[in-house]
Amino acid sequence: xxxxxxxxxxxxASISLLFILVLASCGSSSPSSGSANVSITYLTxxxxxxxxxxxxxxxxxxxxxxxxxxxxxxVPFGNLLTTITTQGNSxxxxxxxxxxxxxxxxxxQAGLLAQAPATYTKDIQQAYPASVNSAVQVSGKTYGxxxxxxxxxxxxxxxxxxxxxxxxxxxxxSELVTDAEKLTKRDSSGHIxxxxxxxxxxxxxGVVHPWLSLEESDGGQLLSSNHQPLLTSKAAMATTxxxxxxxxxxxxxxxxxxQANASTTGPYLDNFANGKTAMxxxxxxxxxxxxxxxxxxxxxxxTAPIPVGPDGTQSHSVSYSxxxxxxxxxxQAQQDAAWQFLQWLNGPQSGQNGSSAMGDILMGMGILPxxxxxxxxxxxxLNSPFISTYVAEMPQSIPFPIVLGGDELTTSxxxxxxxxxxxQNSPQQAMTQAQSNVGQILSQYYS
Amino acid sequence: MQIQARKTSAHPIAxxxxxxxxxxxxxxxxxxxxLLTAWISLHSGSMAMSYSQLQWVGLHNYTIIFQQSTFRTAxxxxxLYSAANIVIxxxxxxxLGMFLQQTSIRAKNVLRTVLFLPYMIPTxxxxxxxxxxxxPQYGPINQILGWVHIPAQDWLGSINEAMISLVILNxxxxxxxxxxxxxxxLTEIPQxxxxxxxxxxxxxxxxxxxxxxxxxxxxxAFVFVILTINTLQIFDPxxxxxxxxxxxxxDVVAYQMYVTAFNYGQAxxxxxxxxxxxxVILLLSLAQLRLFRSI
Numbered sequence: 001x002x003x004x005x006x007x008x009x010x011x012x013a014s015i016s017l018l019f020i021l022v023l024a025s026c027g028s029s030s031p032s033s034g035s036a037n038v039s040i041t042y043l044t045x046x047x048x049x050x051x052x053x054x055x056x057x058x059x060x061x062x063x064x065x066x067x068x069x070x071x072x073x074x075v076p077f078g079n080l081l082t083t084i085t086t087q088g089n090s091x092x093x094x095x096x097x098x099x100x101x102x103x104x105x106x107x108x109q110a111g112l113l114a115q116a117p118a119t120y121t122k123d124i125q126q127a128y129p130a131s132v133n134s135a136v137q138v139s140g141k142t143y144g145x146x147x148x149x150x151x152x153x154x155x156x157x158x159x160x161x162x163x164x165x166x167x168x169x170x171x172x173x174s175e176l177v178t179d180a181e182k183l184t185k186r187d188s189s190g191h192i193x194x195x196x197x198x199x200x201x202x203x204x205x206g207v208v209h210p211w212l213s214l215e216e217s218d219g220g221q222l223l224s225s226n227h228q229p230l231l232t233s234k235a236a237m238a239t240t241x242x243x244x245x246x247x248x249x250x251x252x253x254x255x256x257x258x259q260a261n262a263s264t265t266g267p268y269l270d271n272f273a274n275g276k277t278a279m280x281x282x283x284x285x286x287x288x289x290x291x292x293x294x295x296x297x298x299x300x301x302x303t304a305p306i307p308v309g310p311d312g313t314q315s316h317s318v319s320y321s322x323x324x325x326x327x328x329x330x331x332q333a334q335q336d337a338a339w340q341f342l343q344w345l346n347g348p349q350s351g352q353n354g355s356s357a358m359g360d361i362l363m364g365m366g367i368l369p370x371x372x373x374x375x376x377x378x379x380x381x382l383n384s385p386f387i388s389t390y391v392a393e394m395p396q397s398i399p400f401p402i403v404l405g406g407d408e409l410t411t412s413x414x415x416x417x418x419x420x421x422x423x424q425n426s427p428q429q430a431m432t433q434a435q436s437n438v439g440q441i442l443s444q445y446y447s
Numbered sequence: 448m449q450i451q452a453r454k455t456s457a458h459p460i461a462x463x464x465x466x467x468x469x470x471x472x473x474x475x476x477x478x479x480x481x482l483l484t485a486w487i488s489l490h491s492g493s494m495a496m497s498y499s500q501l502q503w504v505g506l507h508n509y510t511i512i513f514q515q516s517t518f519r520t521a522x523x524x525x526x527l528y529s530a531a532n533i534v535i536x537x538x539x540x541x542x543l544g545m546f547l548q549q550t551s552i553r554a555k556n557v558l559r560t561v562l563f564l565p566y567m568i569p570t571x572x573x574x575x576x577x578x579x580x581x582x583p584q585y586g587p588i589n590q591i592l593g594w595v596h597i598p599a600q601d602w603l604g605s606i607n608e609a610m611i612s613l614v615i616l617n618x619x620x621x622x623x624x625x626x627x628x629x630x631x632x633l634t635e636i637p638q639x640x641x642x643x644x645x646x647x648x649x650x651x652x653x654x655x656x657x658x659x660x661x662x663x664x665x666x667x668a669f670v671f672v673i674l675t676i677n678t679l680q681i682f683d684p685x686x687x688x689x690x691x692x693x694x695x696x697x698d699v700v701a702y703q704m705y706v707t708a709f710n711y712g713q714a715x716x717x718x719x720x721x722x723x724x725x726x727v728i729l730l731l732s733l734a735q736l737r738l739f740r741s742i
Binding site for chain 1: 494495496497500517582583584585598599601602604605606686687688689690692693694695705706709710711712
């Protein structure tokens with residue numbers, strides 16, 4: 001009998017513990033209720049000095065808003081969307097989230113993002129250029145404060161150009177092909193030891209954005225206005241043929257030297273930084289990565305507009321942007337505090353010399369801010385040899401289409417382009433396949 | 448057995464009390480998630496939606512995934528990856544196990560430890576390090592190959608070599624674990640059998656063939672099943688090093704599930720992929736166990 005009594009007590013204790021756990025978990029779902037103090041979380045993929053700068057800005061803000069506490073939560077870029085989708089559905093999840101705008105329609109459709117209140121919408125519309133504003137809108141509604149803008153340019157190694165006797169970077173595709181040939185070195189077995197032109201692989205944006213920048217500089221575009229892919233167009237075929245020529249006919253590009261990893265670094269970056277790649281098309285944000293990897297040799301890096309194709313009229317670059325948005329599942333007090341903080345963080349009073357604190361943080365990474373007053377405040381920095389090309393190309397840049405299924409279509413197009421780069425398909429086969437696959441993806445969302 | 452059953456029925460509350468925590472945790476963390484995944488696989492919607500917002504689509508997600516060339520490729524890739532690992536690891540584990548079992552080897556405990564060490568390192572850390580080792584231009588592996596006049600390989604940057612590079616990484620990391628299981632199996636075999644066989648004139652090879660291998664059957668079955676399960680679920684090295692590239696050469700089912708659920712926001716499709724993988728693992732494991740039971 002004692003054993004039965006012990007078992008009953010054990011069972012009772014187990015049930016009681018379960019009951020307490022259930023009560024505790026119910027109780028934790030209403031943060032800051034009944035209190036004037038508000039605690040919010042800022043989710044970002046930034047790291048190192050940028051997080052320190054953000055925390056400094058937050059400390060300044062908290063002094064003037066003692067009832068608001070802001071905690072910064074950082075995750076690597078590769079885990080950012082996962083964190084948003086898994087934690088964003090709760091009031092305990094992140095309140096403010098830094099997002100890549102390609103994800104915006106998907107996150108709005110999932111009911112994760114709060115629409116900006118009228119006051120803030122007006123502030124956003126007045127402070128940012130129209131093209132940047134459109135990137136934070138879905139169906140005409142504004143969902144966040146825009147921040148960084150990234151675009152692409154030809155990056156080249158001046159020292160290698162000088163050694164090859166080339167005075168200026170290429171401005172057309174034919175010059176690109178010729179220069180790449182002169183800049184390529186091979187060993188006795190024909191293996192490339194220094195490639196003329198690097199084409200990134202194994203990373204969807206790293207593959208698609210440079211390809212699309214070249215395609216747009218040949219007069220092409222990715223999607224029609226009614227969301228149909230245009231991947232069998234003359235420009236798309238010409239761009240893919242250019243890749244084929246550089247890799248297989250002229251052998252001036254070695255795909256194995258251009259691999260990227262999950263951290264968006266890897267051999268493609270190492271080879272450019274170590275003078276083994278003479279030219280590559282990359283976005284402005286990698287400036288700080290190059291500086292860290294190259295040290296004093298960073299002075300050898302030159303930037304130039306994307307070379308223009310035979311049917312193009314001027315250089316174009318893909319541009320893409322980021323924004324900070326607010327979680328619709330946060331409590332009303334948290335949302336109010338979040339919007340107020342974002343207005344301050346992006347406003348001209350929070351930074352130095354008329355810049356916003358956000359502008360200062362972005363410039364610290366070599367990233368272009370999008371707010372008009374930030375661009376003015378950082379005018380002298382934006383004249384640096386590396387970044388000035390990107391700034392000059394901004395008016396001609398074409399934003400990457402913000403559509404539902406955007407990430408999936410980017411990956412699908414990446415795989416088709418890679419199938420040419422690795423000799424699996426001809427350019428014609430690859431683009432026909434891409435047209436079909438991207439069309440199928442978009443048909444799930446647009447009729 | 449009857450006595451045991453009688454003992455159990457005599458203390459029903461105690462039995463329930465002792466079994467509840469274990470079975471409860473198993474149900475909560477294994478059975479419920481599987482049932483939930485199966486339920487989500489019959490719906491359409493994103494990971495960020497509440498369950499009430501998901502839309503019923505029946506078996507449509509299963510039809511879609513088998514129509515997708517990416518999923519079919521991922522399934523084939525993971526089978527190839529698993530088969531390559533089994534073909535390499537299983538015989539190596541047996542040979543190394545037999546080698547370490549030799550009484551004449553002095554430093555066998557050190558060797559066992561060295562072999563087991565890589566298994567204790569997190570796979571993500573291992574993958575990052577191997578990413579540098581495989582670097583085509585500066586990686587030490589190609590430099591070593593150069594010393595013996597073997598041409599540099601593209602490793603992860605090659606459509607033909609990327610998958611085998613991941614296999615080599617896994618063999619390096621997990622071989623020690625399987626060797627330890629084999630060694631444990633070998634220690635269970637009584638030495639008298641070998642002594643009797645020696646007296647009867649059996650050679651070393653005959654002893655291994657007719658004594659060691661048959662009596663190692665249960666350990667080998669365990670290694671075979673666990674190796675199959677572990678390799679079919681490969682994710683970390685693919686996520687860290689290749690993201691399924693070049694082209695789709697290292698795309699595997701677990702990685703496809705991840706991007707479909709979290710990057711593309713299609714929880715139903717990802718859950719259908721998970722259920723297919725579960726079914727494959729279950730069927731293969733049962734078939735392997737039956738195979739070893741019949742030997």
